[in-house]
Amino acid sequence: MIDVTGLVVSYGSATALDHVTLSIRPGEMVALLGPNGAGKSTLANTLAGLLTPASGTVTVHGRLALIPEGRQLFPDLSVADNLALGGWRSGQRDPAPVYTLLPRLAELAPRRAGVLSGGEQQMVAFGRALMSHPDVLVVDELSLGLAPNVTSGLARHLVELNRERGLTVLLIEQNARLAFELCERAYVLESGRLVAEGDCADLAGDPRVAGAYLGGAIT
Amino acid sequence: MSAFLGYLLNGLAVGCAIALIASGLVAVHRVTGVVNFAQGTFAVVAGLCVSSLLGLGLPHGLSEVAAVLVAALAGLLTGLAAIGRPGTTPLSSLIVTLGVGVLAYAVEIVLWGDQPRSAPGLAGSVTVAGARIQTQHLLVIAVTAVTFVLLALFFGRTYLGKALTACASNPYAARVVGLDVRRLGLLAFALGGLLGGIAGVLVTPLRPISFDTDVTLIVNGFAAAVFGGLTRPVVALAGALLLGVAETMAAGYGYGAHQLEVALGLMLVVMIVRAGRRSTIHQEAV
Numbered sequence: 001m002i003d004v005t006g007l008v009v010s011y012g013s014a015t016a017l018d019h020v021t022l023s024i025r026p027g028e029m030v031a032l033l034g035p036n037g038a039g040k041s042t043l044a045n046t047l048a049g050l051l052t053p054a055s056g057t058v059t060v061h062g063r064l065a066l067i068p069e070g071r072q073l074f075p076d077l078s079v080a081d082n083l084a085l086g087g088w089r090s091g092q093r094d095p096a097p098v099y100t101l102l103p104r105l106a107e108l109a110p111r112r113a114g115v116l117s118g119g120e121q122q123m124v125a126f127g128r129a130l131m132s133h134p135d136v137l138v139v140d141e142l143s144l145g146l147a148p149n150v151t152s153g154l155a156r157h158l159v160e161l162n163r164e165r166g167l168t169v170l171l172i173e174q175n176a177r178l179a180f181e182l183c184e185r186a187y188v189l190e191s192g193r194l195v196a197e198g199d200c201a202d203l204a205g206d207p208r209v210a211g212a213y214l215g216g217a218i219t
Numbered sequence: 220m221s222a223f224l225g226y227l228l229n230g231l232a233v234g235c236a237i238a239l240i241a242s243g244l245v246a247v248h249r250v251t252g253v254v255n256f257a258q259g260t261f262a263v264v265a266g267l268c269v270s271s272l273l274g275l276g277l278p279h280g281l282s283e284v285a286a287v288l289v290a291a292l293a294g295l296l297t298g299l300a301a302i303g304r305p306g307t308t309p310l311s312s313l314i315v316t317l318g319v320g321v322l323a324y325a326v327e328i329v330l331w332g333d334q335p336r337s338a339p340g341l342a343g344s345v346t347v348a349g350a351r352i353q354t355q356h357l358l359v360i361a362v363t364a365v366t367f368v369l370l371a372l373f374f375g376r377t378y379l380g381k382a383l384t385a386c387a388s389n390p391y392a393a394r395v396v397g398l399d400v401r402r403l404g405l406l407a408f409a410l411g412g413l414l415g416g417i418a419g420v421l422v423t424p425l426r427p428i429s430f431d432t433d434v435t436l437i438v439n440g441f442a443a444a445v446f447g448g449l450t451r452p453v454v455a456l457a458g459a460l461l462l463g464v465a466e467t468m469a470a471g472y473g474y475g476a477h478q479l480e481v482a483l484g485l486m487l488v489v490m491i492v493r494a495g496r497r498s499t500i501h502q503e504a505v
Contacts, residue, residue: 089397
């Protein structure tokens, strides 16, 4: 579904991604872990076609939607308008199917996106991404700044879409516990390079990964 | 009293023309972040075009529409020069629009010469509460009112208008959902040209237009647009009306030579007040 080979992305003279190679199969839910500044968002933006690689190849089969870090809504527009604009690529402007999946959004529809709580904004960003009928969903920091109960609610929807509708998901997270709980496989990115990859269960048992991302607790 | 009312009504008409220039500036700045200093040029191009087309015997209506469309095309070409190249910063684009304005001088002088040109508008005048107001002034007020209502409907109700607002609101998010920010920016420039063109065809019957009239138009339009922080068209409209009335009053009561200074003075005061406010907010945030 996603094939990345030897990807290099630079900002001027600084290299943000250094020969990254990864592959995600259709219907998989894969995590990408890493500390701040590791290049996770750069990878997300490159997959979404917003950044041009210096070298390497990125192949995405099907339509990819990105839930960007920090939600990135249109604060001056209503929730309904935010959702409608999410359908710019697909041509679907009616948010009714998204309301069926996320009924809370129907209640929020007339409100300005900028005045909503963090959890509500993340739900709008989620709904807006779904409006484009994606085959692949890249979620950049689902849990950032959200209460655990809000995160788990959104995670439940994500798992449901993955298991019941076959949506391929790349979950970019700093919260490794959440990522390991939701995903089958994971990649670990540090300073622009992939330093580990494998099944989540194996990675959770790896002392280096556990030390760095699970506070030393090997689960 | 009737003199005061006359100045007030004429001032509102002058303010409406300024508002059209300002709304063009706001439309371009909201979507692209660029201050388009060629905005006055679009009005000049439309004014000169309408004088030529009417001179060639084309009927009213058709001439004005054609002139406005030429101004919209000029807006689009300016946009291509200013933001056509990906990665151009708003500051670089601003310099390009200044360059386009200077280039336009040369083109206008070659095509129309350097002498002011006028065009016939609506003849006659009406008396309102003892004050005489030219019918053309009423037309300017009416067309501006309709234009602002249509603009509000376009930006507030249509999908394309909301996409333009989205580009202004969060350009990164606009790209995330697949909006072509550059193409929509070009559309904003064309819209700016259209609005400038409407101002041009309305003003030309009231005051002769020459290649360098854009300076007065852009100074006034910019003053009004700054009033609304270059992002709020309705506040820019209020600023433009205030400016128009202030200038007409100044001219009416014997300070006609200082109209431009009134605009510049007002712009300076607004900018100083806004700058003061912003630093206060910034300090609070820190």
